[in-house]
Amino acid sequence: MGANLIDGKAIAATIRQEIHNEVDAMREHHGKVPGLATVLVGARKDSQTYVRMKKRACEEVGIRSFGHDLPADISQDELLEVVRDLNANPEVDGILVQLPLPDHIDDEEILGAVSLEKDVDGFHPLNIGRLSMKRRDPLFVPCTPKGCIELLDRSGVSIEGKRAVVLGRSNIVGLPVAMLLLHRNATVTICHSRTQDLPEVVRQADILIAAVGRPEMVRGDWVNPGAVVIDVGVNAVDDPGSERGYRLVGDVAFDEASEVAAAITPVPGGVGPMTIAMLLRNTLDGALRRIG
Ligand code: NDP
Numbered sequence: 620m621g622a623n624l625i626d627g628k629a630i631a632a633t634i635r636q637e638i639h640n641e642v643d644a645m646r647e648h649h650g651k652v653p654g655l656a657t658v659l660v661g662a663r664k665d666s667q668t669y670v671r672m673k674k675r676a677c678e679e680v681g682i683r684s685f686g687h688d689l690p691a692d693i694s695q696d697e698l699l700e701v702v703r704d705l706n707a708n709p710e711v712d713g714i715l716v717q718l719p720l721p722d723h724i725d726d727e728e729i730l731g732a733v734s735l736e737k738d739v740d741g742f743h744p745l746n747i748g749r750l751s752m753k754r755r756d757p758l759f760v761p762c763t764p765k766g767c768i769e770l771l772d773r774s775g776v777s778i779e780g781k782r783a784v785v786l787g788r789s790n791i792v793g794l795p796v797a798m799l800l801l802h803r804n805a806t807v808t809i810c811h812s813r814t815q816d817l818p819e820v821v822r823q824a825d826i827l828i829a830a831v832g833r834p835e836m837v838r839g840d841w842v843n844p845g846a847v848v849i850d851v852g853v854n855a856v857d858d859p860g861s862e863r864g865y866r867l868v869g870d871v872a873f874d875e876a877s878e879v880a881a882a883i884t885p886v887p888g889g890v891g892p893m894t895i896a897m898l899l900r901n902t903l904d905g906a907l908r909r910i911g
Pocket of ligand 1: 793
């Protein structure tokens with residue numbers, strides 16, 4: 620392997636320690652700790668796991684978490700009421716509504732009801748709108764895209780003036796990460812399922828962010844020699860030899876790409892740990908802002 624490994628697990632551990640120290644200082648100076656409310660609707664196993672991980676991460680850094688586990692058949696109005704109560708609760712600095720919500724729920728209305736000041740996921744339409752405009756700072760930036768930029772910054776990768784290619788245009792990852800790169804003065808190309816000559820476009824990238832959800836789609840010969848590769852994808856592929864019967868791979872063929880790239884994130888252990896670290900960061904920032 621020629622590329623430097625961008626160790627998201629280690630970088631996230633450093634960030635969590637920084638947050639822990641700041642939370643301790645807040646408790647000491649203001650007699651307050653940040654609070655995160657998680658809202659989980661229904662019993663999807665993956666959502667339950669994500670929420671559990673987020674709550675545990677909160678505990679580890681001294682952030683209080685308030686769990687709201689709600690039945691899958693909750694009505695739109697009842698769910699709105701929960702969100703409004705949390706908006707009014709002074710102990711809650713951040714509200715995380717775990718997605719996806721059940722089909723009968725209008726998630727746009729629910730996400731739009733979260734107070735702007737507590738929108739730690741950064742999915743409120745106003746925060747996304749501000750992210751998409753020049754010289755308008757959103758109160759919060761979505762966690763996974765923010766984690767990608769943090770990985771670049773903490774690995775000493777300069778973004779300004781670079782050619783960045785983002786694979787994927789979802790509201791959660793592709794679009795916001797492209798906006799963040801643009802704000803940092805990269806020249807950004809966004810690719811999607813209708814992009815023609817995809818390998819050729821990807822080969823232009825000094826910085827490649829892959830967020831398509833297609834196992835190992837990006838081959839080594841798509842990667843520009845010397846590029847920095849951030850692999851957001853998390854895909855389970857069959858692996859009868861392993862205990863669980865599957866293993867996780869990214870959107871990039873790691874072994875091939877790491878022979879060509881200058882630096883690359885692994886999956887798992889790259890972007891994943893950063894997403895939770897950024898949620899903690901956003902919650903702490905929300906609390907700091909509320910203290911003034
Ligand atoms: P979505 O399915 O919402 O979006 C996928 C995007 O990839 C779409 O824009 C789609 O294009 C594009 N795409 C799909 N297939 C192709 C293809 N063959 N060629 C080019 N573009 C393609 O996924 P998400 O953005 O939510 O997630 C992407 C990946 O990141 C997933 O593996 C997910 O598990 C992972 N993820 C990881 C997180 C982490 O913390 N590590 C957090 C969030 C996501 P089009 O718009 O045209 O359909």
